[in-house]
Amino acid sequence: MHEGVYREFEETIAAGERIEPRDAMPPEYRATLIRQIAQHAHSEIIGMQPEANWITRAPSLRRKAILIAKVQDEAGHGLYLYGAAETLGARRDELLDRLHAGRQKYSSIFNYPTLTWADVGAIGWLVDGAAIVNQVPLCRCSYGPYARAMTRICKEESFHQRQGYELLLALSHGTEEQHEMAQDAVNRWWWPSLMMFGPPDGESPRTERSMAWKIKRHTNDELRQRFVDIVVPQAASLGLTLPDPLLRWNEERGHHDFGPIDWAEFHAVLRGEGPCNAQRLGQRRRAHEEGAWVREAAAAYAARHAARPAGRAA
Amino acid sequence: MNGPATGGPGRATGVVPEAAGAAGTTAGTASGTTEDAALALGDDALVLSHRLAEWAGHAPALEEEVALANLALDLLGQARTLLTMVGDEDRLAFCRQERAFRNVQLVEQPNGDFAHTIARQLYFSTYQELLWEQLAAGDGPFAPLAAKAGPETAYHRDHAVTWTLRLGDGTRLSRERMQRAVDALWRYTGELTRPVAGLAGVDWAALAAGWAERVGATLRAATLTVPEAPARAVWSAGGGRQGIHTEPFGRLLAEMQHLHRSHPGARW
Ligand SMILES: [Fe+2]
Numbered sequence: 240m241h242e243g244v245y246r247e248f249e250e251t252i253a254a255g256e257r258i259e260p261r262d263a264m265p266p267e268y269r270a271t272l273i274r275q276i277a278q279h280a281h282s283e284i285i286g287m288q289p290e291a292n293w294i295t296r297a298p299s300l301r302r303k304a305i306l307i308a309k310v311q312d313e314a315g316h317g318l319y320l321y322g323a324a325e326t327l328g329a330r331r332d333e334l335l336d337r338l339h340a341g342r343q344k345y346s347s348i349f350n351y352p353t354l355t356w357a358d359v360g361a362i363g364w365l366v367d368g369a370a371i372v373n374q375v376p377l378c379r380c381s382y383g384p385y386a387r388a389m390t391r392i393c394k395e396e397s398f399h400q401r402q403g404y405e406l407l408l409a410l411s412h413g414t415e416e417q418h419e420m421a422q423d424a425v426n427r428w429w430w431p432s433l434m435m436f437g438p439p440d441g442e443s444p445r446t447e448r449s450m451a452w453k454i455k456r457h458t459n460d461e462l463r464q465r466f467v468d469i470v471v472p473q474a475a476s477l478g479l480t481l482p483d484p485l486l487r488w489n490e491e492r493g494h495h496d497f498g499p500i501d502w503a504e505f506h507a508v509l510r511g512e513g514p515c516n517a518q519r520l521g522q523r524r525r526a527h528e529e530g531a532w533v534r535e536a537a538a539a540y541a542a543r544h545a546a547r548p549a550g551r552a553a
Numbered sequence: 554m555n556g557p558a559t560g561g562p563g564r565a566t567g568v569v570p571e572a573a574g575a576a577g578t579t580a581g582t583a584s585g586t587t588e589d590a591a592l593a594l595g596d597d598a599l600v601l602s603h604r605l606a607e608w609a610g611h612a613p614a615l616e617e618e619v620a621l622a623n624l625a626l627d628l629l630g631q632a633r634t635l636l637t638m639v640g641d642e643d644r645l646a647f648c649r650q651e652r653a654f655r656n657v658q659l660v661e662q663p664n665g666d667f668a669h670t671i672a673r674q675l676y677f678s679t680y681q682e683l684l685w686e687q688l689a690a691g692d693g694p695f696a697p698l699a700a701k702a703g704p705e706t707a708y709h710r711d712h713a714v715t716w717t718l719r720l721g722d723g724t725r726l727s728r729e730r731m732q733r734a735v736d737a738l739w740r741y742t743g744e745l746t747r748p749v750a751g752l753a754g755v756d757w758a759a760l761a762a763g764w765a766e767r768v769g770a771t772l773r774a775a776t777l778t779v780p781e782a783p784a785r786a787v788w789s790a791g792g793g794r795q796g797i798h799t800e801p802f803g804r805l806l807a808e809m810q811h812l813h814r815s816h817p818g819a820r821w
């Protein structure tokens with residue numbers, strides 16, 4: 240493609256080395272990355288909502304501290320990722336506008352509600368767990384700033400995953416009511432977690448090119464299988480079951496078989512018909528609109544005091 | 554599950570502790586136990602942390618999501634240290650009735666708009682920073698915590714000062730909102746410089762003077778008017794320390810305590 244203009248780019252990719260912001264790159268590579276990184280950043284900040292829903296009701300001070308710190312980490316992940324997108328020439332406020340206008344997506348998993356305290360554990364264990372499986376290969380992504388952001392993020396995500404597991408373990412071994420709460424949460428979050436890896440390989444149009452560019456390293460189905468294989472033994476040690484009667488070890492494949500995923504549900508949620516799509520986007524827009532006067536004040540102050548800046552930047 | 558919290562030796566955490574009447578006695582010799590003081594300071598930190606954490610997912614910018622969570626986490630850490638000096642932190646946080654809480658009324662005030670949150674933080678962090686300075690310099694039971702919390706609180710005040718300047722000296726709208734917030738919360742500031750029962754070695758007159766000076770300087774630098782209302786004389790001054798709270802506080806507790814109380818004896 241592009242007859243040699245991007246030869247250096249192609250060579251860098253072929254050698255398995257990193258593309259850096261100042262390197263020449265095909266416009267499609269840049270656009271693909273901006274879209275993917277923005278979508279990822281949006282997921283981090285929308286993903287704060289379902290868990291923040293339980294901060295003020297956390298049942299112990301220790302759990303409350305862990306949860307505040309987790310939600311804060313997700314905000315931090317959003318910051319790193321918008322920062323990575325900015326190295327490609329995108330602007331955070333424009334990306335946010337696109338999110339708010341519904342023109343850019345975020346992970347559909349966050350369109351499900353957190354109905355009980357156990358959902359906080361199920362999200363940490365399954366949703367952060369699935370995110371790790373998705374994201375660890377991105378630490379080797381061909382675009383340097385994205386790869387480096389992912390390395391920092393993955394460290395924190397594995398913390399979140401362990402904390403979620405530990406929360407569920409306490410519930411599973413707690414009172415009967417607590418155990419039921421944990422099982423119910425896992426029942427509700429299991430299938431949406433499997434959908435986090437995206438449509439099956441045959442229906443994922445962008446996978447092939449992203450793999451050629453070494454943005455993506457594994458197909459959706461490969462990653463989904465890896466996740467199932469990791470989670471099944473963990474569920475057993477939690478003393479909880481996964482809601483799939485077809486789930487069993489396949490000696491021949493060396494993997495777990497699992498039942499069919501309801502792709503109609505996946506596509507419905509993607510279209511905006513999930514239980515919380517409107518609520519999540521509504522809260523995000525509202526926070527942004529209600530904060531406009533604050534951001535404007537900071538900008539006006541900074542402009543007026545440009546010669547003698549006050550404290551930390553906005 | 555609504556009985557008194559398991560406390561230190563002989564500690565009563567019923568509706569109104571015996572030491573409550575001590576507020577207003579001479580500086581540095583307020584009567585009461587160390588547990589009384591730990592409870593008062595611990596409740597301040599616990600309740601303000603809760604309010605700040607309510608911002609999660611609603612902050613005006615991503616940087617503020619991080620910053621407000623930092624404040625909430627620092628204060629929650631302080632609260633846990635202080636409540637543990639009194640008894641079981643979770644029983645104290647989740648099983649006491651409204652009238653048994655000893656926090657000042659300022660910290661329970663609802664977040665309001667961002668300006669109200671910043672004004673509340675400016676008033677409280679300025680007080681807390683001065684208090685930690687004095688306590689860290691002494692050798693009382695709070696000296697180790699004060700030494701550790703001092704730098705955290707300095708950051709909290711710095712954050713509040715920075716935003717007070719930006720909002721006060723920002724746009725016309727932000728100036729209006731900041732002034733409104735500064736005025737609205739002023740009536741809750743008298744309580745901040747009243748002696749805390751059981752807290753020895755504090756020069757309250759110096760603390761009050763330092764508070765007025767620092768807050769006044771910040772407001773003036775932000776082109777705001779320092780309120781003139783007689784904050785120290787309003788009836789509510791000292792109310793929180795005696796377990797008299799404002800209406801929004803009951804709702805805060807209802808939300809905070811509901812899950813814990815719904816599962817008596819459960820571990821989390
Ligand atoms: Fe994250």
Ligand SMILES: [Fe+2]
Pocket residue numbers: 313367395396399
């Ligand atoms: Fe996470």
